[in-house]
Amino acid sequence: MDDRSITPSPQQLRALTHPVRLRMLGLLRAEGPSTATALAARLGLNTGATSYHLRQLATHGFIHDDPSLGTGRERWWRAVHASTRTGWEPPHPAPADKEALDAYLQSVVVVYTQMLQQMVEERATLSQEWRTASTVSDWRCRLDPEQARRLIEQVGQVIEAFVAAEERPESDPEAAPYAILFHGFPRPGGAREGSA
Structure with a gap:
């Protein structure tokens, strides 16, 4: 990855208002480069939809294709940044910018909820050490x-x-x-x- 984090513009944030795109970006960041076919299988999507979402992420600067990987038949995609930061909300955001941030946060919550649910479902398969090294807490x-x-x-x-x-x-x-x-x-x- 080229940079540690990105603070996207409101226009870039709009590209992340779809939970599938957030999950794709998260997989590319966590697991490294992948193809549309592999991501489609992982996410239970068709390759056409996956390719569309990957192109949207690329258009807005979150990922890029890596021609050094693969045989040329299929494009490999790589995350450009390790994380996304939204920073503090400005005191008087434009209504469209506020809507973009709120829609992005809604998608983040959907993805986090899915991750927490998957963690609970897989908890029984973890060792005792990992079960006691995990928490879902609130203060x-x-x-x-x-x-x-x-x-x-x-x-x-x-x-x-x-x-x-x-x-x-x-x-x-x-x-x-x-x-x-x-x-x-x-x-x-x-x-x-x-x-x-």
């Missing part, structure tokens, strides 16, 4: 917006530092790909605009 507290932003930043820094210092090589038989999903938000109905 509840009362914070103001500044405290919430600091919490998000600090947790992000801890995760980033841990990943940079502790990542195990693919050849390590005890290591496995590990997902960290961190969510922080006002409880639904708890902090609506104008309620403070």
